[in-house]
Amino acid sequence: MNSGHLKVFRDIAQTHSVSRGAAINGISQSAASQILKHLENDIGVVLLDRSTRPLKLTPAGRLYxxxxxxxxxxxxxxxxxxxSLKGELVGSVRVASIYSIGLYEMRRIREDFEEEHPQARVHLEYMHPEKVYEAVSGDQADLGLISYPTATKKLKVIPWRIEKMVLVCHPRHRLARKRTVEVSDLADQEFVSFDPDLSIRKAMDRFFRERGLLRKVVLAFDNIQMIKEALVIGSGISLLPERTVRQEVTEGRLVAHRIEAPELVRPVGIVQRRRTTLSPTAAAFLQYLQERPGD
Incomplete structure (x- = not known):
């Protein structure tokens, strides 16, 4: 039994895709298909139902x-x-992250970690919040980066950082010209916000409700990038983590103002399976993240 072949099959099954499983292992799609066929011939059963998209495990495939x-x-x-006994850090760590952690930031963290540990690799995949929980719970990822993290029976939460929320708007919006922004200035404004089922939207709704303020949500999206694009064309205002709009503010496309509300923050945490021992590489990357929460 070839452990490398088993890993290719595992990655194909977890991603529901031969091409994505092949990419994770640095091989061609044709080579991955041949490995899959070899495993099925060896055991004498079909492991994946190829008539569906995405691919699904057969009953025998689930056991395998x-x-x-x-x-x-x-x-x-x-x-x-x-x-590790030889003083080397090798192997890979699988990380699932929400989109708003920042593509540039995580790429830099990954590159710095791999530069320090040339034999280690960080496999990073971005997904929606509920998929992050599913990936870590289902052993498709070793670590998950999530905002407003919630512990479950299967997952524990490791606090990572607290992100300050700021008012974000177009440079020509009337609030852009204010030197200081009070919470009361946000009343009755047209907001571009998050979809109602997301934790950050629920937190923002609670923030306004507790202060007896009304706001009009004119647009809602499931990711920060779409919200920023709507703000750039002047669709309203929003409350976003300050670090997620730095580039647009630097370019002059958006304006960001701090609000006199210290409690207006977004907690970000790392989720990990309970009762699971991380590999030395995954444990080292976890420590690396904890030592670099960002400013």
């Missing part, structure tokens, strides 16, 4: 996946621990 995931995980931990 559960076993192969455990075997690969144990093998990776064993190899990493042996290499």
């Amino acid at each position: 996946f559960d076993a192969s995931r455990d075997i690969v995980r144990r093998y990776e931990v064993m190899r990493a621990e042996i290499d």
Whole structure:
């Protein structure tokens, strides 16, 4: 039994895609398909239903996946621990992150970590909040980066950082000219906000409700990038984490003002499976994140 082949199958099954599984392992899609066919011939059953998109595990494939995931995980931990005895950090860490953590920021963190540890690799995937929880719970990711994190029976939360929220608007909006912005200035304004089911939207709704203020949500999106684009064309105002709009403010496309409300913050945390020992590489990356929460 080839552990490398089992890993390719695990990654194909977890991503529901031969091409994505191949990319994770640095091989061609054709090579990944051949590995999959070899495994199916070896065991004498079909493991993946190829008639559906995305790909789905067959009943036999589910059993094979559960076993192969455990075997690969144990093998990776064993190899990493042996290499750590030699003073080397090797292997990979899988990280699932919400989009608003910042593509540039996480790319820089990943590159710096890999530069310090040339034999280590960080596999980073961006997804919606609920998918981050699912990825970590289902062992598709070792760590998850999420805002307003919530612990569950399967997951524990490690606090990472607190992000200050700011008022963001077009440079020609009347609030852009104010030197200081009070919470009362936000009353009855037209807002570009998040979709109602997101934690950050619920937190913002609670913030206004507790202060007896009304706001009119004219547009709602499920990610910060779309909100910023709406603000750039003058669709309203919004409350966003300050670090997520620095580029647009520097370019003069948006204006950001701090608000006299110290409690207006966004907590960001790291979620990890309970009762699971991280590989040395994953543990080192977790420590690396904790030492660099950002400013």
